[in-house]
Amino acid sequence: MVLLVLLVLLVLPLLLVLLVLLVLLLMLLLLLTGTSTEHSIFYYNCRRGSSVSFDLDIALYNKYGSRKDYLSAGDSPLPTVWFCFALLFGGGAAWWLQTCKAAAEHVHSIHKLMSVLVHKEPFCTFRK
Numbered sequence: 001m002v003l004l005v006l007l008v009l010l011v012l013p014l015l016l017v018l019l020v021l022l023v024l025l026l027m028l029l030l031l032l033t034g035t036s037t038e039h040s041i042f043y044y045n046c047r048r049g050s051s052v053s054f055d056l057d058i059a060l061y062n063k064y065g066s067r068k069d070y071l072s073a074g075d076s077p078l079p080t081v082w083f084c085f086a087l088l089f090g091g092g093a094a095w096w097l098q099t100c101k102a103a104a105e106h107v108h109s110i111h112k113l114m115s116v117l118v119h120k121e122p123f124c125t126f127r128k
Contacts, residue, residue, distance in 0.1 A: 016091055023084040089122040 045052050061068040062076065069076045096118045100107050 013095070016088070016095065019088055019091060023081070023088060026080065026084060086122045089118065093118040093122060 041058065061070045096115060100111055100115060
């Protein structure tokens with residue numbers, strides 16, 4: 001029993017910290033390797049009193065090798081970051097549930113409320 005409590009209280013938080021560092025490293029790598037640019041299109045009619053009519057079809061995207069990315073500049077790593085943080089929050093929720101089960105006699109209503117929060121957060125993060 002003591003070994004289980006030590007495992008829950010010492011090893012799992014350390015693993016979560018390592019996971020956070022891994023996510024931050026992944027974000028940094030994605031931002032450094034991306035060569036995204038911002039796109040802008042401006043049209044201005046310089047001749048006063050004249051009218052211009054035309055149709056314009058534009059597809060704006062950033063190319064990463066052969067892959068087309070339709071997200072704005074700097075937004076391309078965000079889905080990966082959101083997924084990693086959803087996994088991180090999911091791990092935190094599992095750790096919290098395991099900790100509450102290990103010390104069931106000391107669980108109060110605030111711990112149950114916190115349990116609802118940590119179980120809701122991965123779904124909200126993943127939904128973005």
